[in-house]
Each structure stands twice: as structure tokens, then as C-alpha cells.
Amino acid sequence: MSLFARLFGIKSKDTDTTVAENTNNNQSIGLSVVFKGSLNFDKDKLLEKLRYLDSSITNVKYETPAGELEQGVFALISWGKHVVKLIGFNAPFPADALETCVEPAHYSEDIKNQVRKNDSHVILYYTGHDEDVLEQYLALSRLAVCFEEFNALAVINENAHSSLPINVLNDFLSDEDSVKSLCDCLPLFFCGFVKYILEDVKGVWMRTYGADVFGLPDFAVLANNHDEGSDYFDMFGNILSYLRQSGATMNPGDTMEIGDNKMMSLRAPQEDEYFLKDTGNVLVVEIGK
Incomplete structure (x- = not known):
């Protein structure tokens, strides 16, 4: 019995599909959507919104x-070069x-608390054929806001340690300037x-996550x-x-002039900066005269 059968309980044995996933994709990025209440969406309206966005x-x-599942959702959604694997819980x-x-x-903290109290979620994995990671993210984002x-x-981006209220991400995708x-x-x-x-560290560490993809x-x-957060x-x-x-x-070792006669230099994290070491490549910025 497959993983999805064990998770959800499959009622139908029909496993035919005309959607061709990219089996050579070594790096699958994903986004998640969290919901209030149980999963309950109309696939026709979902796809209608997707066409409206693009x-x-x-x-x-x-x-x-x-096939039909007793609980949760497992689907493949495709258009053009894109294929998205949807798994809902x-x-x-x-x-x-x-x-x-x-x-x-x-x-706002109020919205964060609503998100923390979510009842269900879907995970969207990109399994399509567009090699541009940015286009992959845009495809996932457009599908995500359709919910x-x-x-x-x-919408949650685990790899980037980031999230946005779904209406905010929808606004970003509403016109070409915002998408840009x-x-x-x-x-x-x-x-x-x-x-x-x-x-025991004076100051505030600031960093990005997820650039490795x-x-x-x-x-x-x-x-x-x-206060220096917006500048960085x-x-x-x-x-x-x-x-x-x-x-x-x-x-590491590269330098760059950044104005006002200031220089930015780059170095690798030091041994005591273990909190900066993860699966990606992190460069520490130091600003000097």
C-alpha cells in the first residue's frame, strides 16, 4: 500500500494520469497554505481563479x-510547463x-495568531518543467492565492523562513508592476x-534564508x-x-564600495557563529570605512 493510501485511505484504484511530472527534477521547491476550518474547496473555481490571475x-x-480519498487531498495540477503536486491535510x-x-x-500579531490557530493545510510542490526557480515560485504562488x-x-515558505497573509500575496500578483x-x-x-x-551578543543579527535554491x-x-533593519x-x-x-x-574576501566612502567586505561565518551555518552558503557582511 502506498504512502498516500496509508495516510488518507483510498476508495478508488484508478491511478491513471495524463499529467507528466518532471522526474529529473533534483530540487523540488514548495509552498504551503494554511486554512481556518477543514479543507473544502471547489476545484473548478480554483482553476477559474488561476486563469484570471494569468x-x-x-x-x-x-x-x-x-482516486477519491476518505480524508485529505492528493492532486496534480498542470498548465503550460508547470506541474504542481498538491497534498492536503x-x-x-x-x-x-x-x-x-x-x-x-x-x-500584525493579530493575523499571526489566526495563522497559528489554523485547522488544515495544503502543501504545493513544484514538479514541472520550467528550469527557472523564480518562475517555479511564481507558479506555486499563483496557485496558492487561488485558495x-x-x-x-x-502562504508559508518553509525554506525561506517566511510567510505572507494570503490577501497580501494576492495583491502582489494582481498586476505586472507588483509581480516585478x-x-x-x-x-x-x-x-x-x-x-x-x-x-551575550551586542546588536541584532539579520540574515536571509533560502537563497540557495x-x-x-x-x-x-x-x-x-x-532600526537598521530596513537598510539591510x-x-x-x-x-x-x-x-x-x-x-x-x-x-569570502570580496569587497564592494557601498557609498559614503564605506566598504562592504564579505567573510565566512566564524566557528562561534554556528547559528549561521546551515545547508546553504552564508556570507557575513562587515561594513568599514
Whole structure:
């Protein structure tokens, strides 16, 4: 019996599908959507909203290769080059993983508390054929916001330690200029921007998460205080955008003039900065005269 059969209880043995997933995709990115109440969405309305968000979308397919499930959802949704694997659970999103994405986010505590009290969630994995990670994220995001009218609360990006209320992400995807802003400033959602304070450390550590899926380094800095957050948010966003669009690289030991006769130098995390070491490549920014 398959994993999905064990999880959900399959009523139908029909496993035929015309949706062709990319089996050569070595790096599958994903987004999650959390809901108030149990999962209850109309697939036709879902696909209608998807077409509304992008008028170029044609021939959208929604297939359930595991057949009808007693609980939860398993579906493949495809259009153009894109294929998304949807797995839905009538259970809250795991609390610890959720908090990692909600606590550092920049929206109201009231909305955060609603998100924390979610009742169900879906996970959207990209299994399509577009090789551009940004286009993959946009495909997932467009599908994610289609759940807004079905009591969805927020969209979660675990890899980036980030989240956005679903109506905010929907606004970003509503016109070309807003989409461009979302793409040009990766720390808005596709790469997280997290601030945290460590005991016995003077200042506030700020860093990005999730740039590795773009083939880029994450950046970190020990700022003097929280007030410098917007400056470093903009700096990291501009550097990541430059690296992604130019194909340039940055490595430990590199320096860059950043104005006002200041120089930015890059180094690898030190041994006592274990909290910066993860699966990606993190570069620590130091500002000097």
C-alpha cells in the first residue's frame, strides 16, 4: 500500500494520469497554505481563479491519480510547463515549523495568531518543467492565492523562513508592476529576512534564508540595532537581485564600495557563529570605512 493510501485511505484504484511530472527534477521547491476550518474547496473555481490571475494560462488540468480519498487531498495540477503536486491535510500545520516562518514575518500579531490557530493545510510542490526557480515560485504562488476564497489564511515558505497573509500575496500578483517588485526583491517572500537577538551578543543579527535554491549565497550581518533593519533588507535585496540577473558571484574576501566612502567586505561565518551555518552558503557582511 502506498504512502498516500496509508495516510488518507483510498476508495478508488484508478491511478491513471495524463499529467507528466518532471522526474529529473533534483530540487523540488514548495509552498504551503494554511486554512481556518477543514479543507473544502471547489476545484473548478480554483482553476477559474488561476486563469484570471494569468490570462495566458490555457489547458489547465486537475487530476487525482490516487482516486477519491476518505480524508485529505492528493492532486496534480498542470498548465503550460508547470506541474504542481498538491497534498492536503485536515490537520494543523506543524507548530514548530510554522512558528519559524510566522514569528519573524512583518505583519500584525493579530493575523499571526489566526495563522497559528489554523485547522488544515495544503502543501504545493513544484514538479514541472520550467528550469527557472523564480518562475517555479511564481507558479506555486499563483496557485496558492487561488485558495483565498476557501478560508485560506496565509502562504508559508518553509525554506525561506517566511510567510505572507494570503490577501497580501494576492495583491502582489494582481498586476505586472507588483509581480516585478516581488521578483526583484527576493527577501519579500522567496528569500526570508530574519532578525534575532542572541544572549551575550551586542546588536541584532539579520540574515536571509533560502537563497540557495536560486544558486545564490545568503547574507548575514550583525547590525547595531533593529532600526537598521530596513537598510539591510534593501541592501540584501539589491545584492541578490544583482547576482541573480547578472550571473556574477560573491565569495569570502570580496569587497564592494557601498557609498559614503564605506566598504562592504564579505567573510565566512566564524566557528562561534554556528547559528549561521546551515545547508546553504552564508556570507557575513562587515561594513568599514
